[in-house]
Amino acid sequence: QKEVEQNSGPLSVPEGAIASLNCTYSDRGSQSFFWYRQYSGKSPELIMSIYSNGDKEDGRFTAQLNKASQYVSLLIRDSQPSDSATYLCAVNMEGTYKYIFGTGTRLKVLA
Amino acid sequence: GAVVSQHPSRVICKSGTSVKIECRSLDFQATTMFWYRQFPKKSLMLMATSNEGSKATYEQGVEKDKFLINHASLTLSTLTVTSAHPEDSSFYICSGNKGVNTEAFFGQGTRLTVV
Numbered sequence: 001q002k003e004v005e006q007n008s009g010p011l012s013v014p015e016g017a018i019a020s021l022n023c024t025y026s027d028r029g030s031q032s033f034f035w036y037r038q039y040s041g042k043s044p045e046l047i048m049s050i051y052s053n054g055d056k057e058d059g060r061f062t063a064q065l066n067k068a069s070q071y072v073s074l075l076i077r078d079s080q081p082s083d084s085a086t087y088l089c090a091v092n093m094e095g096t097y098k099y100i101f102g103t104g105t106r107l108k109v110l111a
Numbered sequence: 112g113a114v115v116s117q118h119p120s121r122v123i124c125k126s127g128t129s130v131k132i133e134c135r136s137l138d139f140q141a142t143t144m145f146w147y148r149q150f151p152k153k154s155l156m157l158m159a160t161s162n163e164g165s166k167a168t169y170e171q172g173v174e175k176d177k178f179l180i181n182h183a184s185l186t187l188s189t190l191t192v193t194s195a196h197p198e199d200s201s202f203y204i205c206s207g208n209k210g211v212n213t214e215a216f217f218g219q220g221t222r223l224t225v226v
Contacts (some may be wrong), residue, residue: 032212043117043204043220044155051212088154092212097143099215103154 002027004091006102014110019076021105023089026070032092033065035074037085038104044088048074079109113139115207117218124195124225132190132221134205140185141207145215146178149202161188161205195225 003026013019021035032051036044048063050056050072056063062075072091076083089102114137124130134144142163147155159180160168167180177199179191188207192199202222206215 032214034214036217041202041222043217046214046216049214090215095211097208097211098145098157098160101155101157 002091002093002100004089004100004102006087006089006105008103009106010108011105012108012110013079015079015081017079017109019079019083019107019109021074021076021087021089021107023072023074023102024070025072025089025091025100027091027093027100028067028070029094030091031094033063033072034090034092034099035061035063035072036088036090036101037083038088039085047087076107079107081109081111083107084109113137113207113209113216115205115216115218117205117221119221120219121222122224124223126196126225127194129191129193130195130223132192132203132205132223134188134190134207134218136186136207136216139207139209141188141209142185144182144188144205144207146180146188146190147204147206149204149220155204158190161190163188192223195223197225199223200225 035047038044050063060077064073086104088104090099144161146158161182182188204220205218208215
């Protein structure tokens with residue numbers, strides 16, 4: 001059974017701090033990795049995609065991928081209360097359109 | 112990013128009736144779309160894979176006769192909840208993507224309440 005695991009949280013950080021969200025996956029063949037943000041009662045929206053080992057930065061967000069360790073993370077710099085949401089890690093099953101989603105980490109940014 | 116439009120956003124129906132939810136890809140063609148269900152404070156649960164021009168593929172435990180999926184064109188997939196019961200009340204979300212190994216784009220979701 002292919003799996004994606006995340007700590008459910010809540011992860012609480014003060015405003016302005018760095019929030020670090022982590023995800024591990026079991027399918028060594030996976031090549032595509034995504035982070036989605038989901039506000040309560042809304043559908044997920046794409047934050048970052050990453051395909052290669054290393055870091056990928058986009059504004060306040062940095063995704064990090066380590067395929068050898070089967071680990072992907074998301075860093076949010078200068079966290080804002082508006083970043084409070086559930087963050088879903090998604091892994092694409094190689095060669096397919098199908099995704100496996102983690103259970104999500106609930107982030108609370110305290111003003 | 113690509114746009115996926117889902118309607119209705121909210122629906123209330125009586126027990127025993129059927130409800131149809133539409134999912135459209137507005138700026139790309141989607142040979143495959145996915146239907147998810149989400150309970151409060153839980154993650155997305157994949158229900159089925161909708162395949163254009165062929166039968167949907169259902170995940171284990173999902174009743175295909177209860178959740179009818181039709182994907183008649185490259186831009187439209189529909190999910191019909193038949194003979195709805197209160198336990199079918201949930202948040203239903205569709206997604207599509209432009210190609211293999213690319214990001215999924217989600218519809219706005221449909222909040223179904225069966226009374």
